[in-house]
Amino acid sequence: MASAYLDFIRIRFLTMLAYRVNYYSGIAIYAINIGAYYFLWKAIYGTQTELGGFTLAQMTTYVAVSWMARAFYFNNLDREIANEIRDGSVAIQFIRPYSYLFVKLMQGLGEGLFRLLLFMVPGMIIVCLLFPVHLPTDPGVWVLYLVMLVLSFLINTQLNMLAGLFAFFVENNEGMLRMKRVLVDLFSGVIIPISFFPGWLEATMKWLPFQAITYLPSSVFTGRTAGEEAFRVLGLQVVWFLALIIPIAWVWRQARYRLFVQGG
Template sequence: MMSAYIDFIRMRFLMMLAYRVNYYSGIIIYAINIGAYYFLWKAIYGAQDTLAGFSIDQMTTYLAISWMARAFYFNNLDRDIANEIRDGSVAIQMIRPYNYLVVKLMQGFGEGLFRFLLFMIPGLAIVCLIFPVDLPTDPVVWLTYLAMLVFSFLINSQINIITGLFAFFVENNEGLMRMKRVMVDLFSGVIIPIAFFPGWLSAIMSWLPFQAITYLPSAIFTGRTPMSEAGEVFLIQLAWLLVLLVPILIMWRAARQRLFVQGG
């Protein structure tokens, strides 16, 4: 059975490879986004050396690695699940001899692997040539960050799966998917690092899973959070990974007992 799931990773990777030109253009778009935020933050810093614990060099590195990491963990599992529920093809998927949600996760990982190799790595290299990005030289930092990035993918995918499964209970969850995307980008720290939020809001966000997707791993990578606290970050990511399994299992159980297909 595991080999079958691995095949789903391979097939999604090959499917993405057929449309790789779209992702090459995406590198340019991400570089433009990073550039826009770089000049914005440079103007905000002015003559100041640090803001909210970030130096300007750390902020530049944070912007680059956060946006490029987004290329890896981002996926459209919520939209894929919602579309299959609406067109009724999920009924066929549910009677096949594999777990539907695990298949979706494997497909998302195949897409993420493609993005990592052909989007994130070359994109980061290009950005480093354009902007003063200060990458760490310690291989332990890189290995730690890559491990955290896998958790980022899993947590983001769980949130997407939960959002997609809502299509079982509402006729159209398009608005919910859009709201989720904005919340992930904003509250995960891609747009604004969580350290810059007001104290009361950052306290609330510390109880949400979004920080475990981008902010905490990127803070370790840039040195804003010392490596001695990496274990705590892993524990937070692991905790959210387990916590998010609960609503997924509850919703999946309810969905299997109540399947409503629109249009036959």
């Protein structure tokens, strides 16, 4: 059974490889986004040396690594799950001898590995050549960040699964999927670091899983969070990963007793 799950990773990786030109163009798009944010933040800082706890050098690195990390953990599993529920093809998954959600996780991992190797890594190299990105010199920071990056993928995938599974209970959850994507990009810290939010909103974000996707790993990578604090935020990611298993299992269990199929 384990080898079958590995096949799902391989098949999704090869499928993405067939359309790799799309991702090569994506590198250019992400580089343009990073460049736009770099010049924007440079103008905002002006003569100031620090804003929101970030120096300009840290902010430049934060923007670059946050967008490139998004290239790795981003996937469309929410829309895939919702579409399979709406067209009824999910019904067959209930009788197959494997976990539907775990299959989706493996497919997302296959896509993530493709994005990591052919999107994130080459994209980061190009961005480092174009902009003053300061990479950490401590190997321990790199190892810790890679572990946190995997957890970012897992947490984002869990949120996607939850959003997709709600198609069992509504006739059309397209609006929910769009809202979820906006919330993740905004509240995870990709668009603006959470430390720039108003005090009440920043405090609220500490009780939500979004910061564990981008803000916390990128803060560790830039050196803004170091030492014991870095391991504390790693533990926070683990807590959110484990906590999100509960609502996913509950929604999937409820879905087994209610399947409303639209279409033929």
